[in-house]
Amino acid sequence: DAEITQSPRHKITETGRQVTLACHQTWNHNNMFWYRQDLGHGLRLIHYSYGVQDTNKGEVSDGYSVSRSNTEDLPLTLESAASSQTSVYFCASRETGENSPLHFGNGTRLTVT
Amino acid sequence: GNSVTQMEGPVTLSEEAFLTINCTYTATGYPSLFWYVQYPGEGLQLLLKATKADDKGSNKGFEATYRKETTSFHLEKGSVQVSDSAVYFCALSGWTGNQFYFGTGTSLTVIP
Secondary structure, three states: OOOEEEEOOEEEEOOOOOEEEEEEEOOOOOEEEEEEEEOOOEEEEEEEEEEOOEEEEOOOOOOEEEOOOOOOEOOEEEOOOOHHHOEEEEEEEEOOOOOOOOEEOOOEEEEEO | OOEEEEOOOOEEEEOOOOEEEOEEEEOOOOOEEEEEEEOOOOOEEEEEEEOOOOOEEEEOOEEEEOEOOOOEOOEEEOOOOHHHOEEEEEEEEOOOOOOEEEOOOEEEEEEO
16 A cells, blocks of 8 residues: 655754654655644644655745655755754645645654753 | 634543534635544544535545535534544645645544
């Protein structure tokens, strides 16, 4: 079965360090998304990509970057981790078209100390 | 613009009670509507969807009807179980672009 795999599942890092969260999907979807989930804020879009070499900023992109070198992977990098970036991060993908659902990974819980 | 407003939680029900979680939306054009469920420690899973007005989505005893006249997509279940305890998200997919718009989620706890 197709799936989205996120790694690591849990990560603890220190303020100021660079951190990369991996996302790999086997759906062969062009569209991939990164969200963060925080109590009281629901899901907020960080970055998204509509295909290889395409990346776009979401509503909370400051301090984050992504790159898309192939269809399967969209790694999320925190350039210099801050305590405000402690959160649960979800990667998702979907086919093109408004009827297509989003498929989610199981998330990465990141703690910045 | 597009947005989703979802009933505030948390909601606590006894087993076998009737469940309604309200969801209303604002959208241009003709969006598709979705309900997702999130169990503890997991990602969001698609529960059901409806792609046009008057469509009814259903899955695992849950139902929701796409009401264009009231811009609503309320989630219902006739008899909840303890295993239904989770967070439920209403979402829409816009007419243009490839983005989803989520409600803030409603936490449901079902007690035996």
